[in-house]
Amino acid sequence: MTNMPASLDRYLHDADWPAITRGLDTTGCALLPGLLTPEQCHSLAACYAQDRGFRSRVVMARHGFGRGEYKYFDYPLPALVTQLRSRLYPKLASVANAWHERLGIEARFPGNLDDFLARCHDAGQARPTPLLLRYGPDDYNCLHQDLYGEHVFPLQVAILLSEPGRDFEGGEFVLTEQRPRMQSRVEVVPLRQGDAVVFAVNHRPMQGARGAYRVAMRHGVSRLRNGQRYTLGIIFHDAL
Numbered sequence: 001m002t003n004m005p006a007s008l009d010r011y012l013h014d015a016d017w018p019a020i021t022r023g024l025d026t027t028g029c030a031l032l033p034g035l036l037t038p039e040q041c042h043s044l045a046a047c048y049a050q051d052r053g054f055r056s057r058v059v060m061a062r063h064g065f066g067r068g069e070y071k072y073f074d075y076p077l078p079a080l081v082t083q084l085r086s087r088l089y090p091k092l093a094s095v096a097n098a099w100h101e102r103l104g105i106e107a108r109f110p111g112n113l114d115d116f117l118a119r120c121h122d123a124g125q126a127r128p129t130p131l132l133l134r135y136g137p138d139d140y141n142c143l144h145q146d147l148y149g150e151h152v153f154p155l156q157v158a159i160l161l162s163e164p165g166r167d168f169e170g171g172e173f174v175l176t177e178q179r180p181r182m183q184s185r186v187e188v189v190p191l192r193q194g195d196a197v198v199f200a201v202n203h204r205p206m207q208g209a210r211g212a213y214r215v216a217m218r219h220g221v222s223r224l225r226n227g228q229r230y231t232l233g234i235i236f237h238d239a240l
């Protein structure tokens with residue numbers, strides 16, 4: 001994999017971060033359309049078949065997580081994954097800090113990923129969390145939250161590496177939001193190949209009459225009707 005592609009640098013520089021922040025604040029998710037090129041998607045998805053470069057493989061059905069499988073990258077991450085993780089982090093850290101402030105959570109996030117990871121590693125959360133997921137016909141991913149220890153960065157990113165309609169059908173990315181004492185609401189996020197969705201890992205603040213309250217978010221993937229679907233997941237906190 002090559003060094004930081006200029007296109008990615010430009011994308012992150014030119015993106016409308018105030019609009020992305022508004023999306024995150026109002027719905028708990030925001031789209032970064034066309035963050036990766038089809039070629040980048042293809043080469044990341046092709047990594048899945050390799051044995052090297054991963055620390056573990058999870059067959060979802062064995063754990064009741066759904067159907068399909070995923071593999072956690074090992075350190076050192078592929079260059080493109082490192083770049084995405086370290087460049088996206090500072091853009092999202094200010095949203096994360098604003099959310100903690102509104103939720104009355106004490107922890108604040110440093111401005112760069114290395115400082116945040118040092119905090120995770122000091123607490124024993126030292127295993128890398130970026131992952132590739134692979135789904136085939138009838139596979140799905142149950143609603144879940146990617147929590148791996150005490151240290152939680154409240155936003156994460158998923159990038160669709162396959163093209164809906166061409167590579168697979170079904171398999172929609174869904175988010176649910178559970179307000180206290182209310183029934184859950186679902187949001188389907190339409191993604192094309194190369195699109196990234198930024199979303200809340202566990203809680204997000206919602207403005208109420210008497211200040212902000214906590215909404216619990218979960219994410220998952222609906223059943224594939226056919227084909228193959230690959231995703232790159234970028235989680236910022238490391239795992240115990």
Ligand SMILES: O=C(O)CCC(=O)C(=O)O
Binds near residue numbers: 146230232
């Ligand atoms: O395959 C997907 O779109 C969901 C991936 C996921 O659960 C994650 O990135 O944490």
Ligand SMILES: [Fe+2]
Binds near residue numbers: 145146
């Ligand atoms: Fe996930």
